[in-house]
Amino acid sequence: MESLLQHLERFSELLAVSRTTHVSTWDPATVRRALQWARYLRHVHSRFGRHVRIRTALERRLQKRGRQDGAPGSAPVPGLTNFQALGRCDRLLSLRLLENRALGDAAYHYLLQQLFPGPGVPDADEETLQGSLVRLARRGSAVHMLRFIGYGENSVLEDAVLKTQAELLLERLREVPKAEAEGPSRFLSTLWDRLPQNNFLKVIAVALLLPPSSPRPQGEELELGTPKTPGEGGQELIRWLLAKSDVMAAFCHNLPVGLLTSVAGRHPELSRAYLGLLTDWGRHLRYDLEKGTWVGAESQHVSWEELYGRFQSLCQAPPPLKDEVLTALESCKAQDGDFQVPGLSIWTDLLLALGSGS
Template identity: 75%
Template sequence: MDSLLEQLDRFSEVLAVSRTTHVSTWDPATVRRALQWAGYLRHIHRRFGRHARIRKALEQRLQNQWKQEGDSGPAPAPDLANFQALGHCDQLLSLRLLANPALGDASFHCLLQQLFPGPGVPDAEEEALQGSLARFASCRAAAHMLRFHAYSENPVLQKDSVMKTQAELLLRRLHEVGEAEAEGPGRLLSRLWERLPQDNFLKVVAAALLLPQASPRLQEEELGVGSPKTPGDGRQELLRWLLGKSDIVVAFCRNLPAELLTSVVGRHPELSPVYLGLLTNWGRQLHYDLPKGLWIGTEPQDVPWEELFSRFQSLCQAPPPLKDEVLTALKSYKAQDGDFEVPGLSIWTDLLLALGSRV
């Protein structure tokens, strides 16, 4: 067992090197050995997928890598992120070597011979790798084709395939990081927030929060049937992180479209006090311009009346518990302001009047 774990560590190192210029020192024999190694680990994956004890040991070893890389590592995740990754580690290694110009000509020639032996190969293993690489190429081209020829972005964000896929991957990663370390998910999310375009990231977060509960696809395929652990729900970590970061939650509520936020808040009631609180604050910033007969802001960052109204309107079209909660809150603010029925005195009165005609 120890030697197996040792092998796993060494192979992780090989994988890490495979995308650097160090491969210029690899001769054909090294390439062959690296591929054999990958083939062996893939075999291990197939053989011990349902063997709880060995699988667990291997998983723990892989999780240790997460801890080591945790804070400062250059990569956000180890190359072999989980047990499943062993199933296609040969594919990963091959793709890296194929794309690495540092690999010498003779070694590259050898790589091609190993990877693409041509038609009618007797060795099922090689045929499988050759096939899987070609299939991957097809799959990528197909996704490109669908995206740019005849497939339009779905206007409903959570139904958009690109968003949905990113959201699924995010939850998967959060789950893996969480398995390795309790602090992991929060740290990962903060790092993503710093490095990614924030608008896109917030959309992915929203899409993740809206994914159906414990997606069976994630459970069976990504984590493997017979996985000893129950799939953790990355959503909870996501929510906890979001609620703990006041500046991010503000950006989340301010930048995403009204309908999307209504859906997210409808699904996660923990978010509704925060969202309502923010809406209230934004409303309080506005004052009534008597000559124009409008509610306007004084600062450029103030939320305009139209947007405020559309957010409340969207909330009031949500199914009952949320809708009632919003209306109750609006009425109580109105009461606090003196319960006037005349327009122009309290923004809450005016909002309720405007909504009343449409809700």
């Protein structure tokens, strides 16, 4: 077991080196050995996929390495971060070497011979590296070509991209060691500081809308006995959002209204926080007698139109959410003095505008 772990350790180092200029010293024999190691590890992946003890030990070692390599704080080096990745480690190594211009001509020539032996080798064998590389490249082409379609008024591409990002985020969340109590939340905070925030918020929203236990869709990488914990990543996201009031405020402020309503409809904890924020925003509005409308006391306050738009969208949601929203509005209205005429309480006016005023 220890030798297997050492092997893994050495291969991770090799993988890190494969991106650097150090490969200029590699000769064909080095390339051959590197590919042999990779093949061995892929074999380990297919052999021990269902072997929980070995799998856990390997996974732990990979995660330890991942943290040493940088995370949290700096961007983790893409590489072997989980057991799944072992199944495609030979492809990963090959792609890095193919891209690395520092690799000498003789070594590169040898690499090509190994990767693309030509038509003599059985075509249908999906297991060959040649097959896997070509299939990946064809998939890349397909993405590239289908992208032509996505442009214009259509949001098909955007939807697909967000969904993919959400799946990746959930996958990473699953990998954060559970032993560390603050693990997931610290990980998310690091991302929040580092990534473009608006995109991150949208990805979080889409992740919260994915059906529970949506395994990462990768036809070829069979998830052998992956422990599935449905919605666990989603729970981590919610916990983090609720704990970070500034992020939660940005989440509710910046996302499209319809998207927020869908998220609120799925997650009662979030809908309560969202309603809390909305009532808070409502309290900042004052009635302008001259204009006959509700206006913000300060410019950063949410306008009447926006507030109304959000409530309207929530009231169009299916029953439990819709009722909850109306009840909340009614109770605010009662607290204000249960006025029936417009212009005195924003809640009365909102209920009237929504057509549910009593």
